[in-house]
Structures are given as structure tokens and as C-alpha cells.
Amino acid sequence: METIDLTRPAEGVVLATLNRPDRYNAMTVTMFAELEDLAFTLGEDDDVRAVVLTGAGKAFCAGYDLDDADELAGLTALGMLDRQERAARGLSALRALRVPVIAAVNGAAAGGGLSLALAADIRLAARSAKFNAAFVRIGLSAGDLGASWLLSRTIGPALAAEIAYTGRFVLADEAERIGLVNKTVDDDRLLDEALSMAQLICANSPGGVQLSKRALQANMEIGSYAAALELENRGQALLTRGEDMPEALAAFKEKRAPNFTGR
Template sequence: MTGRIETGHHALIVWNDNPDRRNALTPEYYATLHDALDRAGADGNVGAVILAGAGGYFSSGGDLNALATRAELPKRERAEKIEALHGVIRAIRACPAPVIAAVEGGAAGAGFALALACDIVVAAEDAQFTAAYIRAGLTPDGGLTHNLARLLPPATVLPLLLHGDSISAARLHALGAVSELTATGGALDAARHHAHRLGHGPRTTQTRIKALAHAAFDRNPDEQLDAERDAMARAQGTPEAAEGISAFLEKRRPDWGKYRK
């Protein structure tokens, strides 16, 4: 199996364990990731799902040996195989728990897309990201064009895609596409720290904030104001809000654990 789940403190760590292929994405890995996302949705004690790659490299994306045989398939079957990746991207967005990419070494092609689909991206300072599709005569998938267009300046996006050049984690951090930079070898520990903090927070409120933030890109300002109004009105009637407000007024730490189920 190329995917495995490690249970950590307030985290489910999904390892892409295919280092001989630079952690190329496989159906087995997708199945493991879906399993972890489902488990995180059902277990309120999970603060986050963390994606990591074995052997010091996040993911090289699609396996070119497998892609070399796709021309033999009908277009419908090719689309179905691409949809397997897209199903994972959609599941990351729909997961009630935040999903964190812990990037060491680098991420290329669909591996780059997978990292940017996560809610938090932690990367080692020497990691390199590459939209390598054009080098193989292919177009991007995995939502990469959408996420690059919303995260990076327009003048950066097309050169990155059309040349297939690498962009450093430091540059992406400066542009706001990477959440945190770490020393080499430190991405997973930093991701675990995020998961620990999230695991001690108000789960229902976190889930609603994640949904609001993701939906903001698909709504106009008035629609987002309406969504925020409705979410705030719901939040004000929840036990989490009662605990948070009481704790603030009483000058104590809120006890969110009793509401995480």
C-alpha cells in the first residue's frame, strides 16, 4: 500500500509512502486519504488531518509510467481517473476538520495541486513547488489553476504554468500561498503543532469558519455578508459560544473539550 495513516495527538497523519516513485499519487493513496478524512469528520477529537510524504519529498504528482498508457483508453475512462484526484480535492474541502500539508523537499504537478488544496500549508524553507504539467505536454488538474489564480498575482500565474519552472517555498510564503516556513525537516512538527492547537479549539465553530472561508471565493460580497450573518446568528445560540463568552468575561481559559465529540 502506498498510503498509511498514523494516529497522533489530535492529528491523523496520512503518509504517501511511495518514496521510490517520489510519492507519486496512486488510487491506493486516494483511498487511504478518503478514509482519514471520513474518520476526522466523525471524531471531534481530531484537530486536523496532516498530509506528509515519506522519504523527505511531498509528492511528484501523477505517475508518468501510468499516464503513458492513458492514450489507449477511451476519453471517458481517462476522465474517470482524473476524477479520482478531484474527488480527493473535494473531500479535503468538505472535511469538517482542517487539512494541513506538511511539505518537505517539494511538490510537483498534482502534488502541488494537492498541497494548495489544503487549508494550511507548512513547508520547509528549501522546498520547491513545480507546475510541471507542460513539460509532459499536459494541462493542470486538481484545482491547481483555481488555487494559483486566487492565491498569486496574475503576472505570476501564467509564467509559472507555461514554463513549468519551480517556485520556492520562501517565494510562495512571501506571496501568501504558504502558511508557514520551517527549517528543513521541521514541516511535520510544525503541522503537528497546528493540529494540537486546533484540537483544543471549538470544533463546530472551526468547521463553520472553514466553510465560510472556502465559499467566499464563489460568492459576491452581498452573498457573503448574508452567509456571515446567518452563521453568526447560529453561532450565538451554541454551547460553544456560551462557553467562550463566559470564559472571556470570567477571565479564564475556555473548556472546549467537553463540546468536541
């Protein structure tokens, strides 16, 4: 891929690094397409149990590359809608990955970069991290690439409104305090912390983790406790039919580590 570098630093873990450091990993049409391709490729790989997403160089992602934005005003309404939907598909596909995604945010996560970080299940921030909904500063809406939906659900509607309407930066310490990120660490420890968390995830039952993610995401979108219970009940029933639950019980009784296969 042109804009994303992939490595496998530990068993079950994929490290995806946005790789346009000279442009602060700003988003392009190519990057959106490659995010979608990446999600579909990893979704077919049963050896992948967790993904860490970060940025090369000094930034996580500076949002949409304004050099690419010059042509937007010249597109027809339907042409712009097509461009927007292609971009949204990239982030939606990443969020829909069946395995957890950890965003290791180094430096700026601005505009679409904030949306990308929000699409992850877990966010860790370096001390240098800063977040902003930059859309209003360039004449656009903060309702972009899922930000209006995810930001409100992550930090609450009032704080989301303040950040969206002002376009101000949220620095790492505040981001942790308001729940925008799970944890803030020193810059030189960010990747180690993210990879360590990914390995903790990988130590658990693949099916259990995947259906946990499905339940957490699906139950953000339903309107009743009863519907949530219905979804949870189906997930638990399915998992008892696999190999990992009996293996976990046997390992507990035998006082050993379980050998999870995901089957």
C-alpha cells in the first residue's frame, strides 16, 4: 500500500502505520481506499486478533489533505457525495473489523484524524497528542466521517458540542480526563503500551473478544435493555458451541494457561 505500512510485531497483532509523515499523515482518496482494503484483508485473516493503528513521524493524522481539497468545490453535488461516501466507507470498514482496534495517537489527530481515532475501540495518547474537530475552521460541518455520532457517545453531548463548535484543541491530559482517550503515556512508551494492551487482548478467547466487540457496538445502536439481553444471549449460546470455552474451564481446573484456537 502507498499510504499505510503493515508489520506484525507480535503473534496475533498487526501494527498499521499511516505512512505520509511529510504531510502529517493527512488523508487522501488513496488512503481512504487503502483503509477499506486493509479492513477487508485483515477481516479475512484468522491469525489477526488485534490491530494497533498509529501514525509515522510527528502526527497521528492531520485530517484531509488540503492539497486534495482544492478540487472539492468543483465537483457536482453527486460527485462530492460519492467522494464523501468513499471516505466514510474506509473508516466504517475499520470500525467494523471483528477484532479490536487500538489507536496509538501520537501528535495531532485533527478533523478526519479525530474521526479515525474515534473509529477505534480503544485510544491511547502520547503526551504530545492533541485532538480537534477542525471542520468548522474550514467551512465544513463537524458531522463528518462518523465524528458527530461517536464523539457524543464517547464524551457526552455537551462536551462534544463545545469541541465541535469551537474547533479548539483538546490536549492529552484533558483528553484522558474527559474520556476521549483511555490512557495517556510518555511519547517514547506509546507503542509499547499499545502493543502490550494488544497482547493482553490476544491472550483471551478470539471468539469471546469478537462477540464482545459485536455486543458493545451493536448495543450502542439499540433502544432497549431487552434487545441488548437478546443479543447477549445469542452470543453466549454460540460461544458455548466452540472449543475455547471448554478449554478455558479445563485450564482453570488444571491450573494452567488456556490454549485458545478460535474454533
